Amino acid sequence: MAVIFDFTHLLEDPIFLGSFGLAIVGWIVALAGQCASNLSLRAFGVNGPFAWFIIFFNLAVIVGTLAVVSSNKTSQQRPALMAFFAACFVLDSQAVTWFIHLDSSYQAAGAGYIFLSIVFIVWIIVLGSDNQQRTKAAAYSSTGVIIGNNVTPTMIPLSQATQSSVSQNQVVVSPNAEYAYKARALYDYAASPEDPNELNFNKDDVLDIADNKGKWWQARRADGVIGIVPSNYVCKRKN
Structure with a gap:
């Protein structure tokens, strides 16, 4: 089955649209921060090859997420996306710990990884809350049923x-x-x-x-x- 890319799916979701912009900025800043210094990462106790793996793993996940959202396959790929987002958040948090305490040229990389960490935690929250169901719930009117001292909402189809x-x-x-x-x-x-x-x-x-x-x-x-x-x-x- 051919995958159809339609970027209107991305434009219709302001949260993903804005977070993709922040992800791109964060990734560029992180990459530039790692490339800016001639000092060796290992000189600061950082595993150099692994640090480069993190930056390109982030890129792969960002591009893959863009492809999934634009092809309207978010619901089908939800478990895989959540796993990749969680992995990126953990790796980026580790990278922030590495770079934020190093030479000033590496602190830019730390700032980039902070942006990326924010993006992935936002995506985890948004995807985990099932945005489509929340939007559909707005198309229902709500009434209250009193149970004890609590008011329990009941939903009536539009x-x-x-x-x-x-x-x-x-x-x-x-x-x-x-x-x-x-x-x-x-x-x-x-x-x-x-x-x-x-x-x-x-x-x-x-x-x-x-x-x-x-x-x-x-x-x-x-x-x-x-x-x-x-x-x-x-x-x-x-x-």
């Missing part, structure tokens, strides 16, 4: 919670509508059996969009089936 608002907004599916936009599905969506107007779709499906106002849009799937879709489950772009 399609059910906004059923009355859809009727009030009078979203009518028109078979003769003009579709001026396209949208890519951000998540899978299962239509409510209580509303025949809702449209099923899968993540990364491309939908034609006619009505792009309000919380529900009129859409058409590639197979020609039309219906309404929740606007926060798709990303719109003009034809």
Whole structure:
């Protein structure tokens, strides 16, 4: 199966986008700091070959992560990415301990490894918290159930919670509508059996969009089936 690189996946995630920039800056600073001095690493009790292994291992992980995110394979590769991020964080922390106490030219390398350590700990937190599920949770409305002295939230799917608002907004599916936009599905969506107007779709499906106002849009799937879709489950772009 061919791997499709689409950097819009990276642009849609501001945390990964910003952290990739910091990772590149940190790696360049670390590399420059190691190259800047003519002094031997071993003269300071540092294992020279291992230090160079760390810098290029970081590069491999950064490039590999960029490839995974841009090909939208983050969920499938989550365990491997978490393992590589943890390894880089440990190695970079060790490198910081080495370089921060050495000659001033090596302290720049220490600063670079500090940046890299921050990036990898951020990626561990973000990937470990399952960003997609957190985003999808925002598409649910919450009610409270009181148990003892605690309030336990219960989740109601958006399609059910906004059923009355859809009727009030009078979203009518028109078979003769003009579709001026396209949208890519951000998540899978299962239509409510209580509303025949809702449209099923899968993540990364491309939908034609006619009505792009309000919380529900009129859409058409590639197979020609039309219906309404929740606007926060798709990303719109003009034809």
